[in-house]
Amino acid sequence: MNYRDAARDRLDLLIDHALRLVACESPSGDPGALERSAGLVAMIGAAYFGVRGEVVTRDGVPHVRWRLGHGPRRVLVLGHHDTVWPVGSLQRLPAVADGGALRGPGSYDMKTGLVQAFLACALVRERPGGLAGVSVLVTGDGEAGSATARALIERESAGCAAVLVPEGAGPGGELLTARKGVARYRLEVVGRAAHPGLEPERGVNAGLELAAQIPVVAGLGDASVGTTVVPTAGSIGTSVNTVPDTARVAVDVRARTDAELARVDAALRGLTPRTPGARLVLHGGVTHPPMPPSADLFALAAASAAALGLDPPADLAVGAASDGNFTAAAGVPTLDGLGAVGGGAHTPDEHVLIAPIADRVALFAHLLDRLLAG
Missing domain, CATH: 3.40.630.10 (Zn peptidases)
Structure with missing residues (x-):
């Protein structure tokens, strides 16, 4: 034919x-x-x-x-x-x-x-x-x-x-x-809520902690081997008049090798808080192997x-x-x-x-x- x-x-x-x-x-x-x-x-x-x-x-x-x-x-x-x-x-x-x-x-x-x-x-x-x-x-x-x-x-x-x-x-x-290969994560910060006018000092601002972590996360990429780590959609708090006790950002990871996916995964799981009283929780993992x-x-x-x-x-x-x-x-x-x-x-x-x-x-x-x- x-x-x-x-x-x-x-x-x-x-x-x-x-x-x-x-x-x-x-x-x-x-x-x-x-x-x-x-x-x-x-x-x-x-x-x-x-x-x-x-x-x-x-x-x-x-x-x-x-x-x-x-x-x-x-x-x-x-x-x-x-x-x-x-x-x-x-x-x-x-x-x-x-x-x-x-x-x-x-x-x-x-x-x-x-x-x-x-x-x-x-x-x-x-x-x-x-x-x-x-x-x-x-x-x-x-x-x-x-x-x-x-x-x-x-x-x-x-x-x-x-x-x-x-x-x-x-x-x-x-x-x-x-x-x-692809990995997708959600990095969540747990802080402590407080009234921003009456007693802001009692709060732990999850938004500030997330802002400190995002550059660290983005820095895990390695252009020399084609690995990208991109913070994408996120949110901070639930109210305009509350010290935010939650904040989160999605993270998209792309790499050519399993070893690179594993390196980034370990680094994300090893992140430590910069803000006293804040706690980090990581969800997700590899969705597609290379x-x-x-x-x-x-x-x-x-x-x-x-x-x-x-x-x-x-x-x-x-x-x-x-x-x-x-x-x-x-x-x-x-x-x-x-x-x-x-x-x-x-x-x-x-x-x-x-x-x-x-x-x-x-x-x-x-x-x-x-x-x-x-």
């Missing part, structure tokens, strides 16, 4: 399905919205796989799974259908295709990539042997850290020769061969591009994590960034370029074909 021609022939259908998914809002943590989205993913997938997806609910979060053909699992296609966008975002950011781009909340991260992977699988389904041994898993909490999906991900990928992740490509269409590169799988993708007459793909390591972190850390060769080319993830400018879509589908299909052929 000529995968490039076949993908071009079905591009209009793919765009229609992608827009339908974007128009079905699916913020992480919204059970009703996720249930509607999972149902739509299962239905749209049926048009490509010939069977409706199984909705697997874990702790109230719906994930969609296909186990295609018979025999042992050989390749896992892994994505997510949840987004960071709250219900109502479509009112100002509608799902549209115009000016050579497909736009809307979740269009790039990663609903268009899902449909691209579905179509690629459908093209390979027409080969002898079909999709025997292929699993497709679309999680419902990928943007929230995949707490409920991780066990499913690891179980579906166990024993596979490869995991293919149709997350958005790099800014120049690069395939993502490595991702940093994703090591798979040189062999990238080389196979490069060979597929050459066979299709496409430009050689470039590879890219990024700081953002995906569900592919879990499979790669478990020792399963994983290639990410096989989805849409575009940008603006998590911003009002989120978009997908339409022109590269068919060739990205063809590359995915050819790579999957080669993996199934052994």
Whole structure:
């Protein structure tokens, strides 16, 4: 089969399905919205796989799974259908295709990539042997850290020769061969409340203690090895006329190695108060291990591009994590960034370029074909 021609022939259908998914809002943590989205993913997938997806609910979060053909699992296609966008975002950011781009909340991260992977699988389904041994898993909490999906991900990928992740490509269409590990924390300061006018000296100001700790926390990053430690959202106190007895800040940590994640973790747990009477409490830890590169799988993708007459793909390591972190850390060769080319993830400018879509589908299909052929 000529995968490039076949993908071009079905591009209009793919765009229609992608827009339908974007128009079905699916913020992480919204059970009703996720249930509607999972149902739509299962239905749209049926048009490509010939069977409706199984909705697997874990702790109230719906994930969609296909186990295609018979025999042992050989390749896992892994994505997510949840987004960071709250219900109502479509009112100002509608799902549209115009000016050579497909736009809307979740269009790039990663609903268009899902449909691209579905179509690629459908093209390979027409080969002898079909999709025997292929699993497709679309999680419902990928943007929230995949707490409920991780066990499913690891179980579906166990024993596979490869995991293919149709997350958005790099800014120049690069395939993502490595991702940093992620840890998330909440640093809480416990002080003592007091009236700021009558007896402020009886209070222990948690806000001042937090202000002293934030530069220390930020200083744990190490640019020489790519480790970032960023204090993000926070709050101080509960009343404008009370010495604050509580203060808190979230901390985002990204690192290329387990050793760096462990170093920062130990340093955060070793923080000591600067303010007499204040107490520090740390919550959280590592959510995603680092994703090591798979040189062999990238080389196979490069060979597929050459066979299709496409430009050689470039590879890219990024700081953002995906569900592919879990499979790669478990020792399963994983290639990410096989989805849409575009940008603006998590911003009002989120978009997908339409022109590269068919060739990205063809590359995915050819790579999957080669993996199934052994």
